[in-house]
Amino acid sequence: MKEIFHRTSVRKYTDAPVATEQIEQMLRAAMAAPSACNQQPWEFYVTTHRETLDALSACSPYAKMLRTAPLGFVVCSRTACRIPPYAQIDCAAATENLLLMADALGLGAVWIGIAPQEERMAAVREAINLPEHLTPFCLIACGHPAAEQQQQDRYDPSRVHTLP
Numbered sequence: 119m120k121e122i123f124h125r126t127s128v129r130k131y132t133d134a135p136v137a138t139e140q141i142e143q144m145l146r147a148a149m150a151a152p153s154a155c156n157q158q159p160w161e162f163y164v165t166t167h168r169e170t171l172d173a174l175s176a177c178s179p180y181a182k183m184l185r186t187a188p189l190g191f192v193v194c195s196r197t198a199c200r201i202p203p204y205a206q207i208d209c210a211a212a213t214e215n216l217l218l219m220a221d222a223l224g225l226g227a228v229w230i231g232i233a234p235q236e237e238r239m240a241a242v243r244e245a246i247n248l249p250e251h252l253t254p255f256c257l258i259a260c261g262h263p264a265a266e267q268q269q270q271d272r273y274d275p276s277r278v279h280t281l282p
Contacts, residue, residue, distance in 0.1 A: 126267040126268070131261030136189045136262070145164070148213065152208075153208035154200075155201055157201055160193060162192070163248075164189070165190050171190050174192070177232065177245055178232060181257055183259045186261075187259035187260060187261045190259055191258040192242060193216075197252070198251060213229055216258060220260055232255060232256050239253065239254045
């Protein structure tokens with residue numbers, strides 16, 4: 119799968135909007151992720167609204183790229199799921215699937231960590247008026263990349279340990 123070795127964290131975008139069909143494909147990919155006991159704890163908020171993107175960009179010092187992104191996602195988990203301690207792991211798998219699909223569609227995206235930083239989680243909750251039964255996990259800025267980037271080769275054989 120070429121996207122695994124092509125995907126990069128894209129932080130600069132053109133002004134071109136992302137097609138509704140592409141947004142749905144990314145969400146379908148996200149929801150195809152594995153989850154503990156198939157609990158699927160995720161909920162996704164999607165916005166192309168400039169004021170909302172700007173509000174989300176203020177929720178973390180690492181979210182400034184949302185000011186120029188044409189699309190943003192807020193990945194959340196439901197607090198009432200079967201195995202709550204695994205909800206963040208499940209949302210991480212869904213987020214990675216979304217990022218890989220963005221790359222496959224010729225888009226660029228970047229994962230912006232929110233959880234477990236309580237102040238950032240509270241800021242996201244306030245910015246989008248998030249219901250209490252949901253917990254913000256991360257933000258994703260997405261759009262058409264302003265430039266092509268090469269992925270670094272991160273393979274490090276010293277981190278591989280063979281067991282008897």
